[in-house]
Structures are given as structure tokens and as C-alpha cells.
Amino acid sequence: MLGSFLSLAHCMSGDPTNPVPLRVDAVAKHFGAVTAVDGVSFEIAAGACFGLLGPNGAGKSTLIRSIVGRVRLDSGSVSIFGHPVGSSAARADLGWVPQELAVYPLLTCRENLQAFGRYQGLHGKALDDAIAWCLEWAALADRAGSPVRTLSGGMKRRLNMAAGLIHRPRLVLLDEPTVGVDPQSRNRIFEMVEALRSQGTTIIYTTHYMEEAERLCDWIAIIDHGQIIAQGTKETLVARAFGSRSSVTMHVGATRVDLAAWAAARGGTAQDSVVLCSVEKPAEIAGLLEAASGDGLEVLDVTLQRPNLESVFLQLTGKELRA
Amino acid sequence: MIGTILQTSFRSLRRDRGAFVMSFILPIGFFTIFGFVFGSMRGSSTPRVSVLVVDEDHSDASKSLVRGLLREPSLDAMTHPRATKENPAPGDYTAATAEAEVRSGDAPAALIIPAGFGAHPIAFGPGSTQQAKFRILHDSSDPVAAQVVAGMLEKTVMISMPATMAAVGSQYFDREIGGLTPKQRQQMDQGLAALRKRQDQQDAQSAGTGPSAAGPAADSGGLVAVEIQDVVGEKKKSPMISYYAAGVGVMFLLFTASAAGGSLLDESESGALDRVLSARVTMTTLLVGKLTYSALLAFAQLTIMFLWAALVFHLDFFTHIPGFLVMTAITSFAVASFGMLLASVTRTRGQLGAFSTLIILTMSALGGSMFPKFLMSDAMLKVGYFTFNSWAISGYQKIFWRDEPISSLGPEIAVLVGSGVVLFVVARWFARKWEYV
Numbered sequence: 146m147l148g149s150f151l152s153l154a155h156c157m158s159g160d161p162t163n164p165v166p167l168r169v170d171a172v173a174k175h176f177g178a179v180t181a182v183d184g185v186s187f188e189i190a191a192g193a194c195f196g197l198l199g200p201n202g203a204g205k206s207t208l209i210r211s212i213v214g215r216v217r218l219d220s221g222s223v224s225i226f227g228h229p230v231g232s233s234a235a236r237a238d239l240g241w242v243p244q245e246l247a248v249y250p251l252l253t254c255r256e257n258l259q260a261f262g263r264y265q266g267l268h269g270k271a272l273d274d275a276i277a278w279c280l281e282w283a284a285l286a287d288r289a290g291s292p293v294r295t296l297s298g299g300m301k302r303r304l305n306m307a308a309g310l311i312h313r314p315r316l317v318l319l320d321e322p323t324v325g326v327d328p329q330s331r332n333r334i335f336e337m338v339e340a341l342r343s344q345g346t347t348i349i350y351t352t353h354y355m356e357e358a359e360r361l362c363d364w365i366a367i368i369d370h371g372q373i374i375a376q377g378t379k380e381t382l383v384a385r386a387f388g389s390r391s392s393v394t395m396h397v398g399a400t401r402v403d404l405a406a407w408a409a410a411r412g413g414t415a416q417d418s419v420v421l422c423s424v425e426k427p428a429e430i431a432g433l434l435e436a437a438s439g440d441g442l443e444v445l446d447v448t449l450q451r452p453n454l455e456s457v458f459l460q461l462t463g464k465e466l467r468a
Numbered sequence: 469m470i471g472t473i474l475q476t477s478f479r480s481l482r483r484d485r486g487a488f489v490m491s492f493i494l495p496i497g498f499f500t501i502f503g504f505v506f507g508s509m510r511g512s513s514t515p516r517v518s519v520l521v522v523d524e525d526h527s528d529a530s531k532s533l534v535r536g537l538l539r540e541p542s543l544d545a546m547t548h549p550r551a552t553k554e555n556p557a558p559g560d561y562t563a564a565t566a567e568a569e570v571r572s573g574d575a576p577a578a579l580i581i582p583a584g585f586g587a588h589p590i591a592f593g594p595g596s597t598q599q600a601k602f603r604i605l606h607d608s609s610d611p612v613a614a615q616v617v618a619g620m621l622e623k624t625v626m627i628s629m630p631a632t633m634a635a636v637g638s639q640y641f642d643r644e645i646g647g648l649t650p651k652q653r654q655q656m657d658q659g660l661a662a663l664r665k666r667q668d669q670q671d672a673q674s675a676g677t678g679p680s681a682a683g684p685a686a687d688s689g690g691l692v693a694v695e696i697q698d699v700v701g702e703k704k705k706s707p708m709i710s711y712y713a714a715g716v717g718v719m720f721l722l723f724t725a726s727a728a729g730g731s732l733l734d735e736s737e738s739g740a741l742d743r744v745l746s747a748r749v750t751m752t753t754l755l756v757g758k759l760t761y762s763a764l765l766a767f768a769q770l771t772i773m774f775l776w777a778a779l780v781f782h783l784d785f786f787t788h789i790p791g792f793l794v795m796t797a798i799t800s801f802a803v804a805s806f807g808m809l810l811a812s813v814t815r816t817r818g819q820l821g822a823f824s825t826l827i828i829l830t831m832s833a834l835g836g837s838m839f840p841k842f843l844m845s846d847a848m849l850k851v852g853y854f855t856f857n858s859w860a861i862s863g864y865q866k867i868f869w870r871d872e873p874i875s876s877l878g879p880e881i882a883v884l885v886g887s888g889v890v891l892f893v894v895a896r897w898f899a900r901k902w903e904y905v
Contacts, residue, residue, distance in 0.1 A: 213746045217904040245739030264747040
């Protein structure tokens with residue numbers, strides 16, 4: 146799967162008539178002594194939904210802002226459908242939905258879409274058609290004349306997304322589009338993203354919700370300390386991190402035992418009072434419990450589960466995604 | 469509980485630098501600026517009144533009077549324009565040139581000493597029909613100047629012409645009482661000679677030392693006949709309406725422009741600015757758009773202000789529309805650029821509020837928006853040249869008060885447009901902070 150994804154991207158990048166939607170090449174950005182992005186490279190194939198995950202402070206926001214041309218890079222380059230980021234052609238092909246509600250609160254939905262459409266160079270019938278499509282896509286047609294400040298949180302999020310897609314870009318960057326919305330609105334946003342995918346739009350999706358990445362993304366990259374530390378499909382990431390093993394999560398009571406050393410001795414990790422190990426077979430849990438008891442650890446509860454992206458993320462970064 | 473509320477409030481205030489500055493530093497800063505400006509007005513609690521003096525009599529008495537006026541500390545009297553490289557020895561003012569200076573706003577008043585003054589300089593009692601009348605030509609937008617000049621004229625006549633006073637008094641005595649004995653006449657003539665000698669010595673001394681401190685003004689109540697003529701605005705109803713429409717209008721325009729420029733800070737905060745700049749909009753385009761909006765808003769505000777002045781205070785608005793349009797366009801552009809600069813040099817709404825309040829109130833005070841220019845000292849007037857308010861008021865006064873043509877607005881156009889362009893360029897330079905990180 147990994148090979149097919151990359152080969153597809155490379156194959157397309159070599160074709161000047163059908164360039165790669167996004168190529169990030171050795172991008173680096175420093176803020177004083179802090180390295181925000183450290184030589185990141187990747188490509189995205191046409192029509193893919195690329196999930197970008199990373200803990201807070203990992204460099205994700207700087208990388209996103211580099212892709213939309215809002216960062217002066219120290220080195221490296223970003224191109225969108227073969228055009229350097231920031232160029233007129235690249236701006237036309239890229240739609241950005243920032244995680245902030247970057248709309249005008251006193252304007253109506255329609256007026257916001259008009260404004261952002263014009264900023265993208267749309268006029269006349271093309272603009273009217275784009276507004277109609279956006280209102281329909283975001284299920285806001287019946288609130289077109291409502292000022293933004295009167296909308297619910299979910300509606301504002303959908304308008305925020307629509308404003309980024311008013312010019313129907315071929316590559317869309319959705320930066321945590323479901324932050325602060327209720328489950329019903331989140332489902333509606335999933336449907337909007339899936340509708341985009343079905344139309345062949347290439348998507349970059351960042352989120353703090355692992356289930357969103359699992360549901361929507363067919364390629365996932367994990368960034369930490371300014372570097373891409375792993376990327377692939379969900380299955381390949383899990384297999385690479387855990388093989389065929391299942392993860393065991395043990396919560397233990399207060400102890401004077403060096404929990405990290407205890408977990409490391411069993412091929413696992415520990416953070417605070419949580420020990421994360423893996424077992425090939427469920428029966429091996431008994432051995433872990435016996436060892437814990439023998440070393441004076443009070444096990445409060447034990448969970449056995451097939452590894453998922455959350456497990457991979459925790460394994461690779463040592464942090465909860467939503468921490 | 470109250471202690472916690474106090475602690476929380478003070479901590480919040482301390483961490484909101486804009487509000488903190490507004491609360492403590494701003495009043496001190498504002499006071500300090502005024503202290504420096506007004507503190508420099510030493511020696512006189514009121515500014516000197518400029519007056520052009522024209523001597524049409526050329527008699528000893530009129531020359532003596534002119535010298536007395538030149539000595540008068542509360543007047544800035546001039547008999548001729550200041551020497552320049554082009555004209556190192558300018559001739560004396562005539563009635564016509566002095567009137568032209570008053571009409572153009574270069575001086576608030578001119579005093580014409582009439583021919584025949586020396587023959588009948590002052591009048592004791594009624595029936596002095598031979599006495600020639602002084603004329604004071606003045607710009608009625610400065611209601612103080614003419615009254616001050618008239619009062620100082622009376623004073624100067626009293627203290628600068630003792631011999632003349634005594635001689636005229638003697639004539640009055642002869643006429644009303646029946647004359648003096650030969651011995652009394654001889655003593656009187658000796659006394660008059662001594663007075664003339666003292667008057668000459670005083671004149672010679674003042675020629676070397678210039679204005680000297682004099683005693684308090686004597687209100688003799690009609691020793692000289694004075695006719696005050698309005699040469700500017702004689703048919704206008706309210707001289708200060710256009711002044712304050714411009715002055716107050718520009719002050720609030722500056723606040724409006726600052727707030728309009730602040731929308732950049734709001735959009736930066738909300739992320740909308742990032743989104744706009746990631747579209748096909750450049751920072752220069754964005755700033756020009758914001759500048760245009762701010763300028764149009766300012767234009768509308770000033771238009772409404774002057775229409776209101778026309779409606780309520782009968783300002784003659786509709787016969788001055790071309791000049792109004794020119795002044796309003798350039799003023800709006802300049803203040804809009806100023807608003808862009810304020811927004812681009814600050815980082816938060818709090819900073820913008822504190823910074824703009826300090827600068828705008830200071831500019832308004834020094835530029836004449838808060839109190840009339842004729843009450844200001846020369847030093848303050850010079851400082852006022854660094855404010856938009858002063859130039860805008862000057863331009864509107866030319867149009868509405870002096871009925872001058874648009875071509876006379878050259879200095880105002882040059883300053884307001886030039887400074888607007890410079891401020892916008894500087895604002896664009898500071899706005900680089902929003903372009904990239």
C-alpha cells in the first residue's frame with residue numbers, strides 16, 4: 146500500500162501535464178533557537194486524503210502555514226500542482242480552512258462567501274454559482290441571510306469550510322475542522338469531506354481526534370519535533386509499530402517502583418501511572434499481572450485491545466494525541 | 469471574597485498592557501506634553517497680538533505713537549514685512565497691503581493711523597469733530613485681536629505722547645477757561661519743552677531696546693476715535709462655525725481612522741487576515757482597500773458635519789462645494805493613512821487604543837481642534853504645523869471664511885497629501901509583520 150501510494154505520487158510528479166497536488170521538499174523553519182520544522186519532505190497523490198497528526202508543539206501549525214504560503218521558509222520548497230507556493234496558480238488550486246473561525250462575524254453567510262469568492266477572483270455568474278454550491282454543500286442554504294454571530298457553532302464551522310472552498314480548489318487543507326462542534330455537526334462535516342473526496346478533491350486533514358483520521362484518511366503522517374516520524378496507511382502504521390501483537394494498557398496505583406524501567410524491561414513504555422505493553426496472545430496478560438504483583442505494583446485495571454492509530458501515536462510520541 | 473475580586477482585577481489590568489498604559493501612563497504622558505508646551509509660555513500669561521501698523525500721517529505725533537506701539541509688550545506690532553533674502557529692505561505697509569495681509573490670514577488686525585492725526589491727535593470732551601479716526605481692519609474670526617489693539621492704542625496714546633497730551637490739554641484750557649497769564653504761559657511752555665525732551669529720550673531709548681515692560685493699560689475711555697472694520701467675514705454670521713466643524717471633525721476623524729485601521733488587528737486575531745492573504749490578495753492591495761474604506765468613511769463624516777453646520781448654524785456650505793470637496797478629500801486621505809500607520813505599528817487593540825488616544829488628543833490640542841488658534845502662543849502655533857488638525861482647519865478657513873479660491877490651498881494640499889503618502893508607505897513597511905512569519 147505504501148509503495149503503491151508513493152509510486153503513484155512519483156509517477157505523477159514525473160508527468161508535467163499531471164503534477165503532484167502537493168510536494169513538500171526538505172522544508173525547514175526556525176524561530177530563533179527553536180526548530181519548528183526540520184527538513185520535512187512528502188508528497189500527496191491526487192485524490193488522496195492525507196492525515197497530518199502531531200501533538201501540540203510538534204511543528205504541525207508551522208508546516209500547515211508553510212503549505213499555504215504564510216511562512217518564509219529557511220530552506221526547502223513547497224509546490225502545489227507544480228507551482229511554487231504563493232504563486233497565483235498555487236493560490237487558485239489551494240483551499241485553506243484554518244482552525245480559527247476566520248469569517249466576518251457581522252456579515253451574513255452569503256456576504257461572507259461573496260467576500261471570500263471575490264478575494265479569490267470570482268465575479269458574476271461564476272461567483273453566484275460558487276456561492277450556491279457552497280451553501281448547498283455546507284447545508285446552509287436556509288441560513289444564507291443570517292449573520293454569522295447568530296449561527297450555531299457547527300454552522301459556523303461549516304461556513305468556515307465553505308469559505309475556504311468557494312473557488313473550488315483541487316487541493317484542500319482542512320485544519321482541525323471539527324474543533325468544538327457537537328457529534329451531530331461533526332458527522333455533517335464528515336459527510337462534507339467525503340463528498341469532496343468523491344469529487345476527486347485532494348485533501349490534507351489535521352485533527353486531534355484519531356477516529357476522524359481513521360475514518361477519513363487513507364494516508365497518515367505523524368509529525369513530532371518538527372519531523373515526520375512515520376507515515377503510511379493506518380494498517381501499515383499499526384503493523385510497523387506492533388506487528389500482530391495486541392496492546393495492553395495497565396493503570397497502576399501509587400508506587401515507589403521505577404515504572405518506566407519496569408515497562409521497558411517488558412518491551413513497553415510508561416507515562417505517569419499508565420503502562421503500555423504488547424502481547425502476542427491474550428493469555429500472556431496473566432504473566433504481566435503476575436510480574437506486577439511480584440514487584441509490588443497495584444494494578445487498578447487492565448485493558449487489552451488490538452492496536453489502533455491512538456496506540457501508534459502513543460507509541461511513537463509518548464503522548465496522548467489530545468493531551 | 470472582595471479581596472480576591474480586587475486581586476483578580478489588578479492582575480488582569482497589569483497583564484493587559486494597553487489598559488495599563490491607558491490608566492496610568494497616558495494621563496501622565498498627556499500632562500507632560502502640555503506642561504512642556506504651555507510651560508514654555510513664560511513672561512506673559514496671554515499671547516501677543518499681531519498687528520500691522522500703517523502711518524498715513526507721518527507727523528511727529530504719529531511717529532511717536534508708532535514707536536509707542538512697537539514698544540507695547542502685549543502687541544507684536546510691525547510697520548513693514550520681515551526682511552527676506554529676496555527683499556532685504558521691505559517698504560512700509562500701506563492701508564491696501566495691510567488689508568491684503570489681514571484678508572489672507574497672515575495677521576489678525578491692522579491699525580491705520582489716519583492723515584491729520586498729528587493736527588488733532590486726541591480729544592478732550594465733546595465736540596471734537598476735527599479729530600481723524602483710527603481704523604482697525606480685522607478678521608472677525610479672531611474676536612480678541614481688534615479689541616486688544618483698540619485698548620492698547622488708547623494706552624499707548626496716553627503714555628507715549630506726554631507732550632502732545634499736555635499741549636492739547638493746554639489748548640482745551642485756553643478754549644474753555646479763557647487762557648493763561650503771560651507768566652503762566654511761559655511756565656507752561658517750559659514744562660512742555662521738558663516733556664518733549666523726555667519723550668524724545670524715551671523714543672531714542674526704545675529704538676535701541678525694542679519693546680519694554682510697561683505699566684498696566686490705562687482705560688482712558690475715548691481719547692482717540694477708532695473705527696473697527698471687519699475686512700474678512702463681514703457678511704458672515706458665525707465666524708467659528710467652519711473652524712469648529714473642521715477642528716472637531718478632524719479630531720473625530722482621527723479616532724474613526726484609528727478604529728478602522730484596527731480592523732486589521734481584529735482580522736489578524738481571528739485568522740481572517742491569514743485567510744485573505746492566502747487568497748489572491750496581496751498586503752498592498754489589502755492596505756489600499758482598507759485605506760480607501762477609511763478615507764470614504766472620513767469623507768462621509770466630514771460631509772455630514774458640514775451639512776449639519778449649514779442646517780443648524782447657517783454655514784454657507786453650498787456656495788463652497790468645490791473647495792470643500794478638495795479639502796475633505798485630502799483630509800480624509802491623510803487621516804486614513806494615519807489610521808493605517810497606527811494599526812500597523814501596534815500589535816493589539818489595547819495598544820492601539822492607548823497609543824491613538826495619546827497621539828490624537830495631543831494633535832487635536834496643538835492643532836487647534838480643542839481651542840481656537842488665536843488663543844495660542846507663537847510656539848504652540850509652530851508646533852501645530854506638525855498636526856493634521858492645523859492644516860485642515862487652515863484649509864477649511866480659507867474656503868469658508870476667507871472665500872479664497874482652490875488655488876490658494878497649495879500648502880494644505882502639499883502637506884496633507886504628502887504626509888498621507890509618507891504615512892501610508894511607512895504603514896506598508898510595518899505591515900510586513902502580517903505577511904509572513
